[in-house]
Structure formats: C-alpha cells, structure tokens
Amino acid sequence: MQAASRLRGFMPGFASPTVGNRSLDRLLPWLLLPVFVISILPIARLAIEGVFVGGVPSADYIRDVLGSSTTWRATANSLYTAGLGTIISLLIGGAFAFLVALTDIRAKAVLVFCFMIPMMIPPQITALAWVQLTGPSSALLNALGMAPPMGSPQPFYSAEGIALLLGIQHASIVFLTLRANLRMLPREQIEAARLAGARGGRLWWQIILPLTSPGLIAGTAMAFVTALGNFGIPAMLGIPANYSTLPTLIYQKLAGFGPSVLGEVSVLAMLIGTIAILGVAVHHRLLGKRDYRLMGMVGRPLDIRLGARRTLVEAVLWTVLIAILVIPLMALVATALVPAFGVKLSLANYSFDAFYEVLFVQPSTIRAFHNSFMLSVGAAVTLVAVCLPLAYVIVRRPTRLTHMVNLLVEVPYALPGVVLAIACILLFIRIPVIDVSLYGTLAIIFVAYLARFLVIALRPVMNSFSQLDPALEEAAQACGAGLGRRLRDILLPLAAPSAAAGALLVFLTAFNELTVSALLWSAGNETLGVLIFNLDDSGDTVLASAVAVLVVLVVIALMSCFQLASRRLPKGVVPWQT
Amino acid sequence: MADINLSRITKSFGDYRAVNQVSLDIHDGEFVALLGPSGCGKTTLLRLLAGFEEPDQGVIALGGQAVADPANGVMINPEARNLGIVFQSYALWPHMSVARNVGYPLEVRGLGRAERDAKIAEALSIVALEPYADRSPTELSGGQRQRVALARCLVMEPRAVLLDEPLANLDVHLRETMQQAFLDFHRRTGATMIYVTHDQAEAMAMADRIAVMDKGRIRQVAAPETLYREPADHMVAGFVGAGAVLPIGDVSMRGTGRCSVRLGEAAIHARICHKAANNSDGQDLGLCLRPEDVWVDEAGTLRGSVEDCVYLGGRFRLQVRVDSDQILPVYATRRARIGETVGLVISDGWVFDRSEGEAA
Incomplete structure (x- = not known):
C-alpha cells in the first residue's frame, strides 16, 4: 500500500477555504433577530404605552398607579401568595425529589408519574377541583354527607388557599430541576463523605444539600416566578373573595374598563415584570457563583437504605399524593356527574348529561379542543x-x-x-x-x-x-x-x-x-x-367540571402514551422519566 | 510536501500566556511528541495546529501554505485543514455505528457508497476492528474506541494525525498495546503524527523527536535518547527520566565535551554540553546523573546512606543521600537496609548550564 503518498492527498476546497462555513457562521447571529422581535418588541411596545399619555411622554399613569393603594395591596398579595406557595412547593417537591432520587423506596416510576400530573393539569382546573372538594356545595362531600352547613365560608377563597394551590401546582417544577441535579450526583461523592465519617444529618446538610444547591436555587426561582404570574388560581379563588393579586387586578381592570385603561395596566404589568426579573436576576447571580461540576461515574443510582422506616416514608408519600391529586380529582368528577349544581349526588341520580352537553351539543367544546391542539x-x-x-x-x-x-x-x-x-x-x-x-x-x-x-x-x-x-x-x-x-x-x-x-x-x-x-x-x-x-x-x-375532567383525561392519556413509549425513546425525552 | 512549520506562535487566554513564542518544524512523516507537565501549553499548541484556536501572533504553515497568520488575516477553519485528530475522550458519535463513525469524513466529502465501504473496511482492518463495523461505539472497550478514532483519521488521508493524550483514559496494560498500535499505524501509513502527552515513557517509546514544553515554551526538541542523555536545561533534566540533578561548581575540562566533576570525595568523569563548557566561571552548572550510571560498590569513594529502597522487579531502586542535601537514585541488585552506608561508583554524568536562559 502506497500509504505515505496516499495520506498526502490533495484536499479539494483547501485553496478557497473559508468562504462557505464562515458565511454560515456570520449568518447564525441573525437568528437572534426574530427572537429579539418576538420576545422584546411586544414588551417594549407595552412599556411605551405606560409612559405616553395621548402621544406625549408623561409620568401620569405611573404616578396614578403607584399612588394607588390598590396597587400596593395587590403587590403585597402577589408576593405573599407566591412566596408562601414557593415555600410549599419547595417542601413538597424537595422532599419528593430527595426521596425518589436518593433512597430505596419502591414503585418510583408510578410515584413520579403521579407527582407530575398536578403540573400538567391547568391551574384553573386545579382550583376548580379544590373548590369542588371543600365548601358547602361540594358534590363529593354532600354525597358523603360531610359537607359543611350552607352559608359557611369556602376555605379556599383566601390568601392561604391560593398559596397552597400555587404550592401544589408548582411542586413538580422544584421536583424536576432538583431531581435532574440529583441524577448527576455521582455515588462516589456521597460514599467518600460516608467514609470520611459523615452520617445522617451531617451527610445531608454538608454534602448532599450543597451539591444540589444549583438545582434547589433554580427550582425555587422558577417556582416563584411561575407562581407570581399564575392567573388561573388567584382568578378562581381570589376574585370571589375580593382578594386581588397583580395578574387578577390587571385582568379585572381590563375586563371592567376596556382599552381605556391600557396605560395604567401597562404600568402594573411593568411592576410585576420588574419583580419577576428581579427573581430571575437573583437566581442567575446565585447560580453564577457556583461551579459544582460533578466528577465521577454518573448514572449509577444512589440508594440510601431507609431500612425499617421505608414503609412509613412510602405511606407518607402516597398519602400526600392522594391528598393533592386523587381527592380533588374525585371531587371534580363528582361535580361533573351531578344532574344540577347543588343537587346531592348519589348512586341513583348521577348523570352524564354534562359530558353529553359539552361533547355533542355545544360546538364550542370541540372547537376549543381543536384550537388548543393546533x-x-x-x-x-x-x-x-x-x-x-x-x-x-x-x-x-x-x-x-x-x-x-x-x-x-x-x-x-x-x-x-x-x-x-x-x-x-x-x-x-x-x-x-x-x-x-x-x-x-x-x-x-x-x-x-x-x-x-x-x-x-x-x-x-x-x-x-x-x-x-x-x-x-x-x-x-x-x-x-x-x-x-x-x-x-x-x-x-x-x-x-x-x-x-x-x-x-x-x-x-x-x-x-x-x-x-x-x-x-x-x-x-x-x-x-x-x-x-x-x-x-x-x-x-357542572359543565366546566365536565370539560375539566375531559382535559385531565386527555392530559393523563398523553402522558401515559409518552410513558409507554419511553422505553423506545432516547433517554431524557420524557421529562419525568428516570 | 506536508511539512508543518510553527513560527513564533503566541496564544493568550486573558492574561495567561498558554503558548509563548513557540517555533517548531515537523518533517513529513515524522512522529513528534509534545511532552510536558499539565498546563504547559502542549494541548493548546495542538489545538492551534488543528485550527480550534486562533493564534495571537505567529504563523502556522502546512506544507508551505499558511493556515494561520493573524498578521495577514489568514485563518483557515479546522474543517479545511485536513488534519486528523484523536481525542482523549475518543469523541466517537454515539448515535452512529462504528462503520459510520469511521466513514464520516468520506460522507462529508460526498464519496459514493461503494468507495466509502471499501475504504472503511480497509481502515478497520488496519486497526483490526472489522468484526465490529456494525456495533455502536458505546459497546466497545476504551482501547477499541480509540482504534475506531484512529481509523476515522486514517480514512480521511490527513496531512497529519494529531493525538491529544489518547491513552490517558486507558489502563496500563492496554496502553502498551495501544502504543504498539500507534507505532504500527505510523509505520504502515507513514503519516506525520503529533502526539501530546504528559507521560515521558509514552513519548520515549514512540516518538522520533520529543519537544519538551514548560510554561508555554518549548525547552528542548530532540530525539528521545538525546533528551535523556543530554538534557538542555534544568527543567528537562528533572522532567525526563528518573535521575538526579545536582548543583555543582567545580568542573575541570578533560578534552572536547568531557570534564571531571568533584562530588564529595569522588571525582566523576562526565560529558559536558557545549554551552556549559564555555561557561568559564563555572556558575550555575548542573550535573545530571541517571540511576543506571551509578553502581553500589563498596570500593567506591563516594559514600552515602540509604534513605529508601523500592523493589522494581529484577532490581532495586535506592535513594542514597550523599553530602547532606543531595539524594541520588541508584539501581542495585540487592536489597539495602534503610540507614545503611554504601559506597557508590559513578560511571557517567552530564553537565549542563542550569541558568534559565534560552533553551535549545
């Protein structure tokens, strides 16, 4: 083989080397332009609306809005519900992530799948389900004869009710980011700490928690910002209680006064945007200081043995899941099945009229499914x-x-x-x-x-x-x-x-x-x-609950399809898959 | 034809000068190792050559044609340089079969299916991996993966093959086999090979010439045996080979390139480098002693006490303290007690200029 001469073969394209690739290189940054347009232009347009009154630059709107006590009450309410909600998310999502990723509890796949459902269910449906669960007109409680007397307040029409549902809704966000982080945690680093004598709480506080802090920080920030912007839950729970957060205040102003309040509304929008951006900035800043590149074999699952406490831990996890997922959904189903709102549901009088109505009588439901799908x-x-x-x-x-x-x-x-x-x-x-x-x-x-x-x-x-x-x-x-x-x-x-x-x-x-x-x-x-x-x-x-039940079924069906296909899909396609 | 010429290459990352005024000429078909401790700039130099980095100054020429010359605005992309590269991490694409990995350069060049298959088969046979053509690279062992990477370079008929610590991820036994595989590859193809490593044994075993780098500069470029016998300076003498470098002052010349050095009670006959020989005041001279040139002999005039004794299989390596602050590594045929006093005979040594001046 005349390899030596072969190896020195003439390379086509060598003489005019850079043209093709370099030009593509130069084209790439132009990709940023549509992103810029679509992300920033609308927001910029909105900001302009807030500082121009009748085409003239003016601080009138800003003064009006910032001078109003309603604004600050809504801001305080937003911060309170989002903050409390984030703490709840962190507790629930964090506990699930650590236990699922690091310990030897059983049936992890089912647990994770069920835990992801609240995130995939739209917030207004979550709120609807919880309202249907509690309060005097709950179809489920009435059927069981456990409903509070008529006229007693609905406990979820409150700040804490909003915060609790925000917390449940966004617990999966904390769970996902944290577990992604935990999965990158090599077994060796925990084992080294154990060999060095760390055990129990010390192992958790000094090794595992710091190593997973990037995931914790990212998850917390995302949960907070998402909770801050959530509209469905405060709308369904807060509006009846006359409790406004910034998003519902904006909605109510626009719904009540129409385009004439666009200027004011844009100032409110900028206010909530500023809070959100501050949250994101703090998150980036905190993350930027950390470079915990994890070295070692990744992919070997870590199984801290819980020993005798395993059954107890599993029982607690499943109880939480049933409480935040199964019971509210049952309430929702019960409401969808009552013949008329307020009627006591029993095995004798349940009806599928509502489903028939939304699926076959009202064209808007089918149209909405079609629109949302497209x-x-x-x-x-x-x-x-x-x-x-x-x-x-x-x-x-x-x-x-x-x-x-x-x-x-x-x-x-x-x-x-x-x-x-x-x-x-x-x-x-x-x-x-x-x-x-x-x-x-x-x-x-x-x-x-x-x-x-x-x-x-x-x-x-x-x-x-x-x-x-x-x-x-x-x-x-x-x-x-x-x-x-x-x-x-x-x-x-x-x-x-x-x-x-x-x-x-x-x-x-x-x-x-x-x-x-x-x-x-x-x-x-x-x-x-x-x-x-x-x-x-x-x-x-009742009709709303029927549509909600259908949506939940579609969501769970879609998630199940992905779950079933996940074995054939490349690793990482299904976000909740190990 | 495909000579590689680096001329006064400088590359900084921020304030850090990774490569500092490096010049190196590599002949066609040569096997050159870039050797140095980690952070010495050897990998940066390789990446500059491959085109992944752009030099701040200097000219890189392949076969007489400048591929990087910032002064004249020349920077040819890696994809147009036709250099093969083998990475420490193998860099095989997990979503392609072994055969497709190997054939990818040909695919990019738009070769026909039949021609491609023939070349893939040929390349795989050179690295003895034909039965694995349809496997996924993830199913292969480390050594096999590295051979796939080598085959991928081979099919593209590159001007040179660049290897970036290709054996660092392999275990010791596999390393020797792979060294042989690289050597066979070099002999069969005659390809110019540039091999980055921090392992001197690897460099010595394979390279025609070794360029020793430190702190972004090349300290010495020489054949392995020259490097070992005649290190140009303190850094090279200490880095290459298991030996001792002793500061000395009293040197008397004994003809061309020979001298006599006093060490304790003993007079040692040693070779001396040209520069040191001309260093009339005898300041900053160093004596490099290799363990195989020092014998334990009770008749020896140089006495020392044994500090350490390690069995290497077939022989022992002693660390013997002579004077108060100088320790010599010595090979011995019998075990010695720690603290035992032994006599040493030194048959050869190398005197060089220790001053950190311009290296060869």
Missing part, C-alpha cells in the same frame, strides 16, 4: 426548529449579545401571561408597515405562545449542548464537516432527546394554557383554558 402542536414544532440553532449559538458562540438574549427569552415566560397578552394586543392590533391586524384571529394567540414558551423549549436543548463534549463537534470539524453539516449530523441527533422533551413540555403547557388566551381569544377562537374559565365564571360549574 396551537400547541404548532408552537411545539416551530419552537424546537428555532431552538436547536439558537441554543447552539448561545452555548457555543457566547458573546455579549447572546448573553443578553439568553436573559431576554426569560422575560415573556417570567412575565405574567396577562402582561404578554396585553403587549401582543398593542403590537398586533395593527401591524405597522403591512397594516394587517392579527387581533381576533388564532394567529395572535400563536405568536404569543411562541414568545411565551420559547424558553421552555430552549433550556433543555441548551442543557444538552452544554453537556456535550466539545470534542464530538471538533472531531466532525476535523473530518471536514462545516457548520451546517455538524448541526445536522452530529449536534441534532445528539440533542434530539432534549429537543423532544422541550417540545413535549411546550405542547402540554400550551394545551391547557389560560392566562395568555384569556385576553386574546375571540368568538370561534377559544382555547380550552378559556372555555373552562368562562363556563365556571357564568355559573355553569
């Missing part, structure tokens, strides 16, 4: 297509600009959905240059979804890129593969599982979304979230 699939597919190259640019070509974009994409998600909705109305009611209005179409909801859920799709892909050994890409580069080829052949397949996970999350979140669409829907363009809220709001609680 919107969420469309958003998931579009976002994943954008996020793969975007995540690459942010992770592998960091510049000041990408750093900024990395923070900015958080804004539409961190901001309450109501804020984003108002911003989208202002921007798209008449698109300047082409003079087209998106208002009153599904398109405006779609655009708002793209902005809002971008970060959900982006983060998993970014994580997977930053975990990839750069050598994998460099090896392809040395093989002669340009950027486009590397993205297609190497990075895309390797990031596909996380991209799919992101798409799945986007789909499930968008499918049940209420907050954004509550202000953007129009007749014929309802989403499922809007439908349930409107039915409940107009007193059709």
